[in-house]
Amino acid sequence: MSTFSYTLSARDGAARTGVISTPRGEIRTPAFMPVGTAATVKAMMPASVRETGADILLGNTYHLMLRPGAxxxxxxxxxxxxxxxxxxxxxxxxGFQVMSLAGLRKLTEEGVTFKSHIDGSKHELTPERSMEIQALLGSDIVMCFDECPALPAERSAIEASMKLSMRWAQRSRDAFGxxxxxALFGIQQGGLDEELRGQSAEALRSIGFDGYAVGGLAVGEGQEAMFGALDFAPGQLPEDKPRYLMGVGKPDDIVGAVKRGIDMMDCVLPSRSGRTGQVFTRRGVVNIKNARHMDDPRPLDEACSCxxxxxxxxxxxxxxxRSQEIISSMLLTWHNLHYYQDLMAEMRAAIAIGDFAGFEARFHAEREKGDLEPV
Structure with missing residues (x-):
């Protein structure tokens, strides 16, 4: 059986392109992972998700453990x-869903006990149980069990949470076996604090992981603060391993994250937005529900082949x-996922030839034009 490995093929400033090799196939980086929360990317067939250019999907431990069960x-x-x-x-x-979705949760050194948001049943999630569930699912990349505090928070609370997550990281590593x-990825915590992030990175390095995530961002701190943290956080993690920014994001968040050394991202935004009529194009966001589109014979994005x-x-x-037809969710989700994968492909190509700055300038200039003039 082939093993898990990461090959860095080119860099341009802090931006990197490479390939993660797994027994189930290669993942080209920078990579965007569509979110398949409950074992499906909503409104999409798996073959269609692959057609958009996706190399890897994300599944949710919390949702799958509750229904249908690992x-x-x-x-x-x-x-x-x-x-x-x-x-x-x-x-x-x-960990993130337990913190954000579950009711009446209780956090201890051992783990988290909580009530299901579906039926109120009681569950316990510990580092060991999280590793067991992810092994039962058979996932290729397993994430450590961590605690993710919402920002803003007191430094003392962020530090205590980070240290708990590092103890849980060691337990996750031991239980993963x-x-x-x-592969098992560790998750760096520490909020927006460079010193705490450094301590977290040091703890994770000493444990040793196949990849490293920057956790605890995109939780309400705003883009400027997130980019501020990304100016130092990825560089604190090993150069020879993939770096994953969890839960990001909007197209300009993604471009800014890649510019700062991030290799992998995931977000529900393209699929969720597709279902609500919000469409991402090279010229920014289009709301298809608006009356201005009623007589418009043009495509959403003339440069798109979805x-x-x-x-x-x-x-x-x-x-x-407007008619609430199911095909609307299918087509708009397909378009959004295709747009995101085109964006990743353009960044990979730009990094490979040392033109990330040129790509970034074109990306922002095109978006600043705004949508097409109404017909």
């Missing part, structure tokens, strides 16, 4: 078979959205 998925052949996606899958640890072909742009007008997409 043991059931294991009995049915694992998550890849269950959802018909044979390429790599990364699963988060469940030796699983050839599967089915929504190739085969349908803005007028049609406006009509099916």
């Amino acid at each position: 043991e059931r998925i294991a009995r049915l052949g694992g998550l890849h078979k269950f959802m018909d996606w044979e390429r790599p899958i990364l699963t988060d640890s469940g 030796d699983r050839p072909g599967h 089915p929504a742009c190739r085969n349908y007008s803005r007028a049609y997409l406006h009509h099916v959205f």
